[in-house]
Amino acid sequence: MLYHWLAPPFLLVALFSCLSGHSQQISGFVLNSEGQPIEAAMVQLHPTERFAISDSRGRFAIPFSERDSISYLEVTHITYHTVHLDLSALKDLSPLRIKMTDAVTDLREVTLVQHRILEKVINNSQSIISIDRDFISRNSSGTFSAALATLPGLNTMNVGVGIAKPMIRGMGFNRILVNNRGIKQEGQQWGADHGLEIDPFDVEQVDVIKGPASLLFGSDGLGGVINIKENEPLAENGNTVEYRTMYQSNNGAISNSLEWKGRQEKWFYSVRATHQDYGDYTVPSNEFTYAGFNLPIFDNRLKNTAGSELHFSSSVGYRTKNLKSSLRFTSFNQRAGIFTGAIGLPRVYNLQHNGEFRNIDVPRQENHHHMLTSNTTLSLGRDRLEVDLGYQRNIREELSFPGAHGIAPELANSNLALGLYLDTYTANLRYEINPKPDHEILFGMQLQYMDNQNDGFEFLLPVFQSFQMGLFHYRLWDLSSKWTVNAGIRYDMGTHDIEQHLQPIYDRGTLLPTGEFDERTPAFDRRFNNLSGALGATYKMNTKNLWKLHLGNSFRFPTAIELSSNGVHHGNFRHEVGNPDLGMERGYQADVTYLHRSKGLSLEVSAFFGYYTDYIYLSPTGTFSPLASGGTLWQYRQEDALFNGFEITGSYYLPFGLKVDLGIDFVQNLNLDSSLPLPLTPPPSVQLGLEYGVLPNSKTVNNGYLFVLGRYNFEQNQTDRNERTTPDSFILNAGLGFSTRLFGQNSKFRLSANNLLDTAYFNHISRYRLLNLPEQGRNIVLSVQIPISL
Template sequence: MRLAILSILLLTSLRVMAQKGSLTGKVTVNNNPLAYATVILNGTKHGTTTDQQGRYEIKNITPGDYLAVCSSVGHITDKIKVSITDKAPAILNIDLKESSSKLSEVVVTGVSRATELRSNPVPIVVLTKKEIDQNVNNNIIDAIVKGIPGVTAVTTGPNISKPFIRGLGYNRVLTLYDGIRQEGQQWGDEHGIEIDQYGISRAEVIKGPASLTYGSDALAGVINLIPYIPNGADGKLNGDIITDYHNNNGLVGSSLGLSYKTGDWKYAFRATGKMAHNYRNKIDGPVYNTSFQEYVLSGMTRIDKKWGYSQFIGTTYNNKQEIPDGSRDSLTRRFTVQVAEAPNDNIKNRPLASDDYLNSYGVTPLHQHIQHYRLYNKTEVKLGDGLLNTALGWQQSVRREYNHPTLPQQAGLFVTLNTLNYDLRYSPPVFAGLETSFGVNGIYQTNRSKDATDFPIPDYNLFDVGGFFFAKKTIGKTDISGGIRYDTRHITWNDFYVGANPANDFEQRISATAADARLQFPQFQHTYHGISGSLGFTYNISERLLLKANIARGYRAPNITEIGSNGLDPGAHIVYLGNRSFNPEFSLQEDLGIIAYLKDADLQVELFNNQINNYIYQSRLDDANGNPVIIVPGNTTYQYQQSKARLYGAELSFNLHPQGIKWLAFNNSLAYVVGINQNEALIKQSYGAAKYLPFIPPVHIRSEVRFKLQGKYGLFSKVYLRTEADAYTAQNHFYALNDTETATPGYTLINAGIGSTLIRKSGKPICELFLQADNLFDVAYQSNLNRLKYFEYYQASPNGRSGIYNIGRNLSFKVIVPF
């Protein structure tokens, strides 16, 4: 009898466990399939995203009544009641309405847990994959620069862009990959961000100090590049093929992405290759030594459970990038090739660059080789209503610069940077409407020189750790958030000696006891400390009208070049001289913003004022007679300076999208920043030449008219046309001391584009097409943030033009084929 009862209970339990239902359907917009829309059952763990055909399916649901919530960026969230039974799948088809408002979009950067954009008082902008795809670019940073006012980039040709936010860059802008800080020798001028542009699903940009969450190096802001996390139907291989071509520099880009989902497991893989020959403009013709070859592999494994999720991601990046130096024939202005070493190298007698060199996809012997490897884990564990998040990662950056024409296999610079990232944070359950979070994070880093001939920085060890507390609460119509953080960074290096290398007649690292040993870097040890914090509020005047204000204290410890450099960086053609007595930078920034997302338009105004103590910047070094100091022939010398500084300005965007004319949009933005050097003694001594800070962009105005055709036209759907005016005013407020910078004339570029999705009769997409023309009228211009502007060997030229100009007209074509 007892056995029979147990058997009945067991069978009953199995029957109850087996009584599960499912929900399936299709999400559309104007009867067109909507991919990547999210469908969840409110208050449960059940949810999924739609595939390329807009279809979705949620399995293993306990029967009952639920509230299904469907959302997608750029659309109005829909909530529908649905009943689930165990007899047959419930069918729910949803047609979302488009919306221009981004106020309800969820962000993850700079916050303790996922937060609606509307409630975050810190200025933050989101760039979606759709927006990234529609701006065809040479790299991911250029896409962000085009899409977000207030973000600019210092460039060295088309593939090298280092982000600046509101006039601050290098180590002040913290670049993240999936929330893990990117470490790749950020101090260098002549290489970009080692990230695959085709594998990014969205970018979140914080404008202003974000030291509270991330510690040192987030003084100017944060750019978080978030990779694509696969979703879709179980047991089905999904993916895409991307092909990209640019006619100016012949760029050919190809990328294959694959994803697979089975039960709780998700897998993804992407392989990307890009290559380009020299870019051209109508002043310089082909710009010698600006071609590149880039290859990236990435893979992901992720598991989602009731307790949370855990994911592993690995990436490898390999880039060979030529190093331009700007040498030319003095009369014809044709580029020349270095074939001898100093002191046998005569700039005036170098041979001309051949057409084979100028038009080849091959990389010349004088180039840099950048490799970056990354492996990390992110885990989120649900502890009741609280969340425990951990991140642990390792990355290695290997950087070689080959600058010896007589020994092309000998690297001038060869450094290996190893970094261990760690992050632990806990968000307790919400208590009385108060959200809190606290944690600790940082890095451990080692940098080592290998078989090189130039040593601009010493070998060093760095340990960085910081703890923070964050809180957020809503009181009536006001969202209040803020917190505090304490950081400490310890950096040390030993005596570093160099001497002659008899094998190649260059220098090498040697022991202190060698006969000709020269101490290049005396030993150093120092610990930097910093307290940062922020406090802000968002006042919801109405559902679509917000007022935001925030005040933040930022902190940044000096980087390795600022305190330790003493040598030639061959790729930059600059000898850097640091100062080991520098103090950390501290900033106090006030932000005020007004955001209005109205029926027919949206308006956003952001004002900022940033006061920085101990601001560190580069200045070209001249002697007492006003002549440039030359330590290494053919290279300039820069010495780091430190003073008080102030940056202030505004960003304005006004987008018109009348509901009565759904096919028309008129988008406008303006960015303005002024950087003032507050070293009064130096300004007086230099007769005002040092009044302004270096690397400050001029006023930037962008206006775009976009036509979005409604309905289908045979195979073509979602057709859009756009034309854009991209205008930069003259920059006459520049750091003129010792001719570190010069005035830059204004210019206006006209860009245009057209795009469409090709679909089958069934509604299944065939591919997405993007055709774009940048600098349509082939304007000859130099950006004030273009480093090549200063690559000039002569005081005068026959055509009156000095330095190298930016890229000319570029026609580009991109195809994305999903499967």
């Protein structure tokens, strides 16, 4: 407890007690080919993390200490080619004049070395957003998914503040694939209360692919892919240590992450440990609704929403001119309380606090995700071979009191209501052929085997084994300096072997077993196969304007959950029943994207349309569950559906160091059988941000910026039958950031206020929306990043 009280004051003391040594500076001007100043160019001093942003006169200044070992400057700007300046060749560091040349809008120029064709096919036909560690750090509030929610077209489905999962263009669950360092992340992603089990501090580069990507990544890529890339090793021999810490005022959340990264000739390695601890969070409301009854929220604080997390990762790799191979292990561990008013039959006395705001009581989740991955790339002349191997162990346990579920407490060995244990084995193989500079060929194969076991006094999913195999072939042609096309074909087959489950029947009066059993799931197996294809094209009108087109036939096999579940899903307050007769989903989709890049302006407009046959969704049956606290009975069904929408993303650099960011997204869908929208569709939104990035530098503080960000969510009244409408809302965020010398190191600080106006608003796709619970209230976030050179 002493640590919890000392951590926030320590951060504030560190913020205002910066230590500085004898310093110098590198300064100069960034100019274009005509000698005119370039504003908002980023000038970074390597291998340190010191940087500056050029002002309206193109001027920059970067202070550094005599203790720093500096080698070169890197200058980047959205509309100019990157410039690298070797400082060791300069005799004089007096004001420099750095000239940048106009960049041609050619997506191949930003293609990374890894997965060259894979990257180029995606970049040359679909809407894709690339984000880095700095973006995630700026937008993080404790979960990786929450950092993505500021991107147009993306939303977050959450349970409180510690459990969150992404949605892309109105699609979520098993229609969004998370490709984690080459391996499809597998867990219990089918549930609204099952979060994405990834350490937010352990991600450096992410590509968000909006739209169908089943052909390249597998059936779960029907709606989009979140592609988490491998962390880059150090460029030179040596070791670095980085400490990152964050404090949040709303729930007293304290996050600490420490990473050691090193390189020795051809070997590279890293180790990271992260700990997060948070208490019950507050909302701008004093009541909520459960089963038609209004119940109180004492002191605006939701009881039993505290949590604790401990994550670990380590990697080792070997790299030569023709070979790169790495082995990585990650362990995600979380204990998260579930709001006492969200499970069972809540009573007023159960909702009162006992003064222990960081206590994690029952009901709660205990989630563990352990992952071992191997990534190897071998260059064979002009060809390349890539092999990704992975093993995942996912453990999800829900703990609750047996009496709340109609079972006598003495009959249960523990409070384990539901235990789900999933083992996943994955192998990916890609072979790249480059017969000509303008013609590239890719062959690929994916294999996956899953084994699911269960435990606990409740039942939701049976024991099952699943296998899936996919073969794909892609080609890319540069037809001219303006036209690039790509096309691919894929074949998949999959199996599900479902085991029978017999559940004891309990007497409702005595809560004792009757000796009879109910067959909740029969034994059966299903087999699927599919052939699909895709076609993409890029047309470069000129150096500033680019068009992309993607046409595809994507697919998704029904999951074992959709086929065989039969139990109360407390995460959604309903009894869910699978349908063993479900067929395969098919999607026929078109995406069009327009890109504009010019001096000071970046604009992207994307529009999409999809027609889906046999779209799988949960629908109420109109009857009540026979199970205790089961609520209504819902069953998986299939109907044809339509999706369409658009996103607009823009940035414009104004004079005096100002930058304006705009994000607009809109998605709508239609169930062609009921003529109603599908459930859990996010509302349209408009996001507008203003950043001032030329704060005056001093001996201790530099690279400062101020920002304000407003988001307006429109009313969501396009809802399915029996689904709540959600009123419109406006949320305002603001903050500042800067760099300074702390303990002799160039450290970064960020102070922000989320939901600055303490607005009571609802997230339409949040689980707690069903309880009429608003989202988290005002939250002050202070984060510090301290690199330590060794």
